[in-house]
Amino acid sequence: MHNVKHSKIIILGSGPAGYTAAIYASRANLNPILITGKNKGGQLMNTSEIENWPGDGGKISGSELMNRMHKHAIQLKTKIISDTITSVDFKKKPFYLIGENNKYTADSIVIATGANPRYLGLKSEDDFKGKGVSTCAVCDGFFYKNKEVAVVGGGNTAIEETLYLSNFVKKVYLIHRGVNFSAEKILLNRLEKKIKTQKIIIYLNSTVKNILGNSSGVTSLLVEKKNSQEKIELKIQVSGLFVAIGYTPNTNIFVNKLKMKDGYIEVIHETHGNYTQTSIPGVFAAGDVIDHVYRQAITSSASGCMAALDSERYLNSLT
Numbered sequence: 001m002h003n004v005k006h007s008k009i010i011i012l013g014s015g016p017a018g019y020t021a022a023i024y025a026s027r028a029n030l031n032p033i034l035i036t037g038k039n040k041g042g043q044l045m046n047t048s049e050i051e052n053w054p055g056d057g058g059k060i061s062g063s064e065l066m067n068r069m070h071k072h073a074i075q076l077k078t079k080i081i082s083d084t085i086t087s088v089d090f091k092k093k094p095f096y097l098i099g100e101n102n103k104y105t106a107d108s109i110v111i112a113t114g115a116n117p118r119y120l121g122l123k124s125e126d127d128f129k130g131k132g133v134s135t136c137a138v139c140d141g142f143f144y145k146n147k148e149v150a151v152v153g154g155g156n157t158a159i160e161e162t163l164y165l166s167n168f169v170k171k172v173y174l175i176h177r178g179v180n181f182s183a184e185k186i187l188l189n190r191l192e193k194k195i196k197t198q199k200i201i202i203y204l205n206s207t208v209k210n211i212l213g214n215s216s217g218v219t220s221l222l223v224e225k226k227n228s229q230e231k232i233e234l235k236i237q238v239s240g241l242f243v244a245i246g247y248t249p250n251t252n253i254f255v256n257k258l259k260m261k262d263g264y265i266e267v268i269h270e271t272h273g274n275y276t277q278t279s280i281p282g283v284f285a286a287g288d289v290i291d292h293v294y295r296q297a298i299t300s301s302a303s304g305c306m307a308a309l310d311s312e313r314y315l316n317s318l319t
Helices: 016-027 044-045 062-075 123-127 136-143 156-166 185-196 298-319
Strands: 004-012 031-033 078-083 083-089 094-100 102-111 114-116 148-150 171-175 199-205 206-214 217-226 231-237 240-243 248-249 283-285
Touching: 004 094, 004 298, 016 031, 016 044, 016 062, 016 102, 016 298, 031 102, 044 062, 044 156, 062 078, 094 199, 102 298, 114 231, 136 148, 136 206, 136 240, 148 156, 156 171, 156 185, 171 206, 171 217, 185 199, 206 231, 217 240
Parallel strands: 004 031, 004 102, 031 078, 102 283, 148 171, 148 240, 171 199
Antiparallel strands: 083 094, 094 102, 114 248, 206 217, 217 231
16 A cells, blocks of 8 residues: 555546546546446446437446446546545645555545435344345346335336336335325336236335345335324235335545535536536535436436536646
8 A cells, every 4th residue: 555646637436427527537638547436337237227318219228338438438548446435635735545455646536426225224124135125126126036026215216116126026016105206207107007007006105114034035014004194004925125215425435524415515516617616626526426316327427527627627727
């Protein structure tokens, strides 16, 4: 760990935001270093089909799209390093980063560390992680062919996972604590069709209270359903539970180093450029660490592009 690697720009994260920032920074001759972290390729590595990437009318998998971005970055001579940053010092110049394998300094930083799936917080959830409890239907759905499973959530991810699973499992119970789903209309229309075939059964106003099972894995769920005045406890026999209730941004190492709100890094959003600048000039952020609203591959890529351009402008101002 003796060598300190210096770069004009270091990009943290290898999802669409990180790779796009690398592609733009490389084209600007800034010779960026991109540090991938543990989750190489980001959340898209767990997405089976992308149907809304502009220009790709056919279906493309998330891993295929990320591999293409990776190749593109390497083609433009981005230096890609597999390391996990454990602490940062933004008070001194150049900025100082400590990783598990190396130390780094940089004149500017782009943070694109993404987000991780959120869990329900039940003790039984921990007990059955990897033994029936999952946050990725694409990764684990195959193991439940012709079995009955449940999905918890009410947004796009929950509906997408439910629809995906309904193609090969026997039955999907979709459990949502609210009354209305927040997913896109096109997904809800597809859901309606599947409900008619009785492949999908919906429980609204419902929460998972406990996950039951044995040494082989999950066998059932205890679900509390609220009707007008009373609470009814139901036992649903399932072999798997897919949790799809949102994400937590990967920003722990930036706490007290940058201005944040609810775990998300705050950026300036200036009208005349510098949109992605954090509370520290020279440190920029892009993708899911700044956005809990849109959370699309395309919006992450767009903000990665902005962060690279903002960084380039910042570096030019130093000379």
